[in-house]
Amino acid sequence: MKKKEIKKKIFRPVSFLPLEKIIYPLITLLAFTGIWHGLSTMYPTYQLPSPLDVCRGMMELWGEGVIWEHIRVSLFRFSVAYFLAAASGIFLGLLFGWHIRLHAAFDPFVQMLRPISPIAWFPLAILWFKVGDPPAIFIIYLAAFFPILLTTIAAVRSVEHIYLQVALNFGTRERDILTKIIIPAAFPQIMVGLHLALGSAWIHLVAGEMLGAQSGLGFLIIDARNFLRTDWIISGMIFIGLLGLALDKCMGWMEKRINLLWGHVMKN
Amino acid sequence: MEKTVKIKVDGLYKTYLDARGRVYDALKKIDLEVYEGELLCLLGPSGCGKTTLLRIMAGFEQPSRGYVAIDGGIVEKPHVKYMILFQNYGLFPWRTVLGNTEYGLEVNGVPARQRKEKAMELVRLVGLEKFAHNHPHQLSGGMQQRTAVARALAVDPEVIFMDEPLGALDAMTRLKMQEEIVRLWQDKRKTIVFVTHDISEAVYLSDRIAIMSLSPGRISKLVDVPLGRPRNRSGADFARVQDFIYAEFEMSIREEIDYYI
Incomplete structure (x- = not known):
């Protein structure tokens, strides 16, 4: 009996009022800002500016249009790197997922490269690509490529056998098996990889832009530190966080749309 | 005879x-x-x-x-x-009822219009015309089974092998x-x-x-x-x-x- 009650408690669906969804995070935000403000009174501004200082800093960056240029540059690098990673990761993932021998040949190599943080590639990135966009794009690419590659391989591998048997029964040619069976069957899982990679790529964007770049959100932060504009550092961080959140939401929305179109049920 | x-x-x-x-x-x-x-x-x-x-x-x-x-x-x-109908149907979840039914014709090079017509005819034959544009996960077990039958019949096979195709259905649907x-x-x-x-x-x-x-x-x-x-x-x-x-x-x-x- 007791077990049943516990179960009930765990599995009872919780429903929010629409207002609650706004109020709860707002309370957290207010509390956080309050504590932050309290702490900021104990430190000099260059170490911890108050929330108000940061607000002013944000307005400043916004008003002068500086922030837009940085965002534009960052998004450009990010999209180039991300699309390169998606194209090459999905292509190789399909190849390795389908051809078992090829996978056996490359897997140890991939597994060895994978645990190397993209940040460890910094020196090489600089040596190879000098300064500007290319080293940053390279770092972001690395951050996105491996999750996409690995999930695509796993996705192809886990395509249900029965689909292939049905395809075989209908006399499907190998080319059609790839386009009409493997890709659509693996797509939802590939999408998960794309989503993961988006987060990883965005995180490494900042790192990538801290080396050699003369623009972008990562550069903004580093540059602000050189002038001890701590309010701009935090403003930059907030912009990065908000943009990352927006990208993630966009991706989630696209994922949902595609799954619907594809007829897959979201497992929640 | x-x-x-x-x-x-x-x-x-x-x-x-x-x-x-x-x-x-x-x-x-x-x-x-x-x-x-x-x-x-x-x-x-x-x-x-x-x-x-x-x-x-x-x-x-x-x-x-x-x-x-x-x-x-x-x-x-x-x-x-020689078509086989599998126990759990093997319907393609990314295709609609009509899309599934068309599959065999599609990979065997039947032109789009012709295969649509033929597939629709079979969807009608198994009584799913109202669900032609639904995806498998929106269908009941019996309807999924019908879709699998329509898909197999679309290529006009000579032999149909059925591997306990009704095993997953409830008793009433099974009789039907x-x-x-x-x-x-x-x-x-x-x-x-x-x-x-x-x-x-x-x-x-x-x-x-x-x-x-x-x-x-x-x-x-x-x-x-x-x-x-x-x-x-x-x-x-x-x-x-x-x-x-x-x-x-x-x-x-x-x-x-x-x-x-």
Whole structure:
């Protein structure tokens, strides 16, 4: 009996009022800002500016249009790197997922490269690509490529056998098996990889832009530190966080749309 | 009417190595002839190898000895003329009912308009015209089954192998689908080999029943079902045949127990 009650408690669906969804995070935000403000009174501004200082800093960056240029540059690098990673990761993932021998040949190599943080590639990135966009794009690419590659391989591998048997029964040619069976069957899982990679790529964007770049959100932060504009550092961080959140939401929305179109049920 | 042999299974064995490396026969010396246009059931307890036999007949597995021939040609791999309906249908979740039905025509190069028409005709035949643009996950089990049937029929196969296709359905839907299968079979005159472990299902559907038994998997008895169609499940004749099959079935299981002792 007791077990049943516990179960009930765990599995009872919780429903929010629409207002609650706004109020709860707002309370957290207010509390956080309050504590932050309290702490900021104990430190000099260059170490911890108050929330108000940061607000002013944000307005400043916004008003002068500086922030837009940085965002534009960052998004450009990010999209180039991300699309390169998606194209090459999905292509190789399909190849390795389908051809078992090829996978056996490359897997140890991939597994060895994978645990190397993209940040460890910094020196090489600089040596190879000098300064500007290319080293940053390279770092972001690395951050996105491996999750996409690995999930695509796993996705192809886990395509249900029965689909292939049905395809075989209908006399499907190998080319059609790839386009009409493997890709659509693996797509939802590939999408998960794309989503993961988006987060990883965005995180490494900042790192990538801290080396050699003369623009972008990562550069903004580093540059602000050189002038001890701590309010701009935090403003930059907030912009990065908000943009990352927006990208993630966009991706989630696209994922949902595609799954619907594809007829897959979201497992929640 | 002269009966022509459509499928011939001759001296077929399927052997496996078990975990200790001993050889055992999953199927032993299967001889079977299926006639053109008949509906034959393979009836047996689970583990008797009836699904394996069906998969070998459809070309999805190779026998260890012996052969399967359809129209005199040895079966080596699956062919679009011999369709198998799997237990859990294998519908493509990313395609609609119509899209699934079109699949076989599409990969065999039928032009888009023609295949749409043909597929729609079959979707109508199985009574799913209202759901033509729904995806499988939006359908009930019975409707999924109908979609699988429509997809198989779309390529106009000569033989349809059915691997317990109604196993996942609830009792009422199951009865309804049995009627549907008989209706489609009478309409299309395909040769059907149907695997089941349900005696009453076998009696309702079959012209003949091949009763299989366990360890090694073999056909212990081949029984004609002397009932006209449409069949009346609550009739005395039906009950008599069912009792008879049941007795045979029991016997094959009892043999099995003796075999162990």
